[in-house]
Amino acid sequence: MIAPEHGGPSTATADVPRRNWAGNVRYAARAFHRPTTTDELRRLVAGSSRIRAVGTGHSFNRFGDTAGDLVTLAGLPPAIDVDAERARVTVTGALRYGDVARQLHAQGYALANLASLPHISVAGAVATASHGSGQTHGNLATSVAALELVTADGDLLHVDRDTDGDTFAGMVVGLGALGLVTRVTLDVVPTFELRQYVRLDLPREALDAALGSAYSVSVFTDWRAPRLREVWRKQRADQPPPPADWLGTTAADEPRHPVLGMPAENCTEQLGVPGPWHERLPHFKLGFTPSSGDELQSEYHLPRAAAAEALAALDDVAHLIAPVLQVCELRTVAADELWLSPNHHRDSLAVHFTWIGDPVAVAPVLAVVEERLTPFAPRSHWGKVFTTDPAALAASYPRYADFIALLGRLDPTGKFRTDELNTHFPR
Structure with missing residues (x-):
C-alpha cells in the first residue's frame, strides 16, 4: 500500500468536468482532481474515503457520481505500446478510442470493433460494456486481455485474462467500482x-x-x-x-x-x-x-x-x-x-x-x-438512462451475486461505491 502524503502537493484542480457530456448530470463531488503520475493517483486514492474516476462523460446516469473526490486520469502520461508477438496493445485507460485507433493503424494494426463514436475513453467504455456491432463481434470489453488498476488501499493491481481466468471475467466490466483503471491491454488484428x-x-x-x-x-x-x-x-x-x-x-x-x-x-x-x-x-x-x-x-x-x-x-x-x-x-x-x-x-x-x-x-x-x-x-x-428494478436486474445476470462478493473483497469499505451503485448492488 502507498501511504497518503498529508501536506504534500495537491491534485485538486478546476480542470475536471463538472457535468456529463449531455448535461443531465451535474457531479456532486466535494473536490476534483487531475493527477499527473500514477504515484500521485495512488496517494490520492489511499487518502480518500470516497472516490471515482470520470472519463469523457458519455454516461447518462449517476453510476459514476460521488459526493467524495472525482478524478480524471487524462493527466497521466499517454502510452500506446504494441506487443506484436502477442498481438496486443497496452494503452493508458483515459485515452480516447479514436486517438488509439489512429496510432494503431499507422503501425499496421486494428481493433476488431469500435463504438459508433470514437470520442469515448477506453477505460470508461470497457467498464460499462459499451457497444460495437456485428453478429460475430462482442462488445468492446471482450477485446480486453489485461487491466492495471489502483485499488482501494492505493495498491497497483494487474489482472490478466490468461492467468486470472474467471475473476478476470468479473473485473473487466467493473462499473468503476473495483478500482481506478490506469492501463488497458487490448487484442489487435492486422489493419483492414x-x-x-x-x-x-x-x-x-x-x-x-x-x-x-x-x-x-x-x-x-x-x-x-x-x-x-x-x-x-x-x-x-x-x-x-x-x-x-x-x-x-x-x-x-x-x-x-x-x-x-x-x-x-x-x-x-x-x-x-x-x-x-x-x-x-x-x-x-x-x-x-x-x-x-x-x-x-x-x-x-x-x-x-x-x-x-x-x-x-x-x-x-x-x-x-x-x-x-x-x-x-x-x-x-x-x-x-x-x-x-x-x-x-x-x-x-x-x-x-x-x-x-x-x-x-x-x-x-x-x-x-x-x-x-x-x-x-x-x-x-x-x-x-434506465429504471430497471434492482431485483429484476439481479435476476437477469447469473453472476450478479458473484460480482457483489468481488466488490466486497476488493473494496471492503465502499470507497468506490456511489448511491446509484448501492441501489443496484446492495451490500
Whole structure:
C-alpha cells in the first residue's frame, strides 16, 4: 500500500468536468482532481474515503457520481505500446478510442470493433460494456486481455485474462467500482479497410437478414413508418457492393446523418468509398460533435432470437415513442463470458434510443418501453438512462451475486461505491 502524503502537493484542480457530456448530470463531488503520475493517483486514492474516476462523460446516469473526490486520469502520461508477438496493445485507460485507433493503424494494426463514436475513453467504455456491432463481434470489453488498476488501499493491481481466468471475467466490466483503471491491454488484428453503404426503407421482415449481412450493421428507425428508415452497412472493402435491389431497399444517393436535420459532414465517409477501419466503423468523425449533443440515451439488450417479437411489442406504443425520440438504432452483439456484460451468454439485439434532451418528457415513455420489453429479459446498458428494478436486474445476470462478493473483497469499505451503485448492488 502507498501511504497518503498529508501536506504534500495537491491534485485538486478546476480542470475536471463538472457535468456529463449531455448535461443531465451535474457531479456532486466535494473536490476534483487531475493527477499527473500514477504515484500521485495512488496517494490520492489511499487518502480518500470516497472516490471515482470520470472519463469523457458519455454516461447518462449517476453510476459514476460521488459526493467524495472525482478524478480524471487524462493527466497521466499517454502510452500506446504494441506487443506484436502477442498481438496486443497496452494503452493508458483515459485515452480516447479514436486517438488509439489512429496510432494503431499507422503501425499496421486494428481493433476488431469500435463504438459508433470514437470520442469515448477506453477505460470508461470497457467498464460499462459499451457497444460495437456485428453478429460475430462482442462488445468492446471482450477485446480486453489485461487491466492495471489502483485499488482501494492505493495498491497497483494487474489482472490478466490468461492467468486470472474467471475473476478476470468479473473485473473487466467493473462499473468503476473495483478500482481506478490506469492501463488497458487490448487484442489487435492486422489493419483492414471497409466500405460504408447506406440503404433506405428496409422492410421489417428483412431485418434479421440485414443485421447479418456485413462486418458491422446498424439499422435506424424513428417509429413513424412501417419500414425501417436506414441501414448502415460497413463491409470489408474487398467484398462486392450490395445489388441495386438489396432486400427491397434503395441506395442513398448522398451522405446521411442518423438524426434527421443534423449535418452529414459530422459522419464517417459513406457511398462505398473505401477507407481504414477506424474511419468507417464509427458513425461519427472524431473531430465533430457525435450524435446531436442535446439528448438522452437508453439502450436495451435482448435475446437475438426474440428480436421480431420484441419490436412488435414496441410497435404498440410507437405513438408514445416517436414524439420524444430523435432516432432508434438496432444492432447485434455476440455473446461473451463477462459477468456484467449485457451480452453475457447470449447473442443480442441492442435497441438504442436517442431521446430528446427533456428528462420530464422522456421518463414516462421510458417506463412504458421497459414494461413492454420486460417479457424478453432486457439488460440495460450500464451507462445509459434506465429504471430497471434492482431485483429484476439481479435476476437477469447469473453472476450478479458473484460480482457483489468481488466488490466486497476488493473494496471492503465502499470507497468506490456511489448511491446509484448501492441501489443496484446492495451490500
